[in-house]
Amino acid sequence: MSLDKGAPESTKPLYADALMLGGHYNLAREVFSEHLVSTKDEHAEWHLKNMCLEKIINKMGLKEQVRRKNEAISIIDTSKVGNSTFIQNLEKAIELDNLCGLAWFNLGIEHSKAGKHEEAAFSFIVCGLVQTWDIEAWVNTTLCCLNKEIPIHILPLALITAHFFNGDDFLSRLHKELADRFDDDALKQITNAIDELLPDRANGGAPKIRLMHDDGIFRDIFTGKNV
Incomplete structure (x- = not known):
């Protein structure tokens, strides 16, 4: 996936967004950063995604991955909410798919409780x-x-x-x-x-x-x- 030469600057964050969802985290962060620095874009979503990508890369140690979405969701057993196995499964799900919304939401609940x-x-x-x-x-x-x-x-x-x-x-x-x-x-x-x-x-x-x-x-x- 690449951005066509001569594409307007406004398409860069959309390109970065597509890269992120495709598992190309580091490249997405680079494109977001370049766009935000060069344009002073005021769109809060791009700033938030840029910051989160940096933290995901540092936290998970992955610059890109093939997102295994279905496999990630399949190991989340909500019947085990609150115990150590549940948290371990959430962390495993996130390893399989760094953008697994269900896993991140439930991990947020567990962190909030703690x-x-x-x-x-x-x-x-x-x-x-x-x-x-x-x-x-x-x-x-x-x-x-x-x-x-x-x-x-x-x-x-x-x-x-x-x-x-x-x-x-x-x-x-x-x-x-x-x-x-x-x-x-x-x-x-x-x-x-x-x-x-x-x-x-x-x-x-x-x-x-x-x-x-x-x-x-x-x-x-x-x-x-x-x-």
Whole structure:
């Protein structure tokens, strides 16, 4: 699989996406990175996939693989939820297919139970990126990202991507989960913050997400400009 010479820059992330789903993880990450650096693309999905690919490559030690999807799913026995064999099977499933959404989702649940918030968030994000329609995965991602252990820039990227694919259905489910966990004052603060992070749905505008760099200057993570 290759990109035709002269193809517009806008096709590069789509090409990278296809590479990723085809098991060419390292090449996909390289194409994503080149595109994001050269264009300052504000599409949160591409930023999130680029970060996750880097972590998958480092975590699993695989730059590419033939994804054995059916075999991976076949060894996940949900009747054994919560025991060590179940977790081992999830990890084996992910070895067979680094993008096995079912395995990553269930591993996220197990990490969450164990209080491993960063690992849980990563697991749910990978599931959501593979199964973009999975609102439960995105809601769980958001809840994990409210923990202070998670780098602050991950939350807006996940929120924007989840909303891009699932719209207000995602926000409705998320609000219900938040209402069950927080009192009215805290709920209002969180929902207001979420509204600020999401792009202007009426005008299609992009959000401004600032992150302080080592030089002490805030820059927008999408454009790279000082803010």
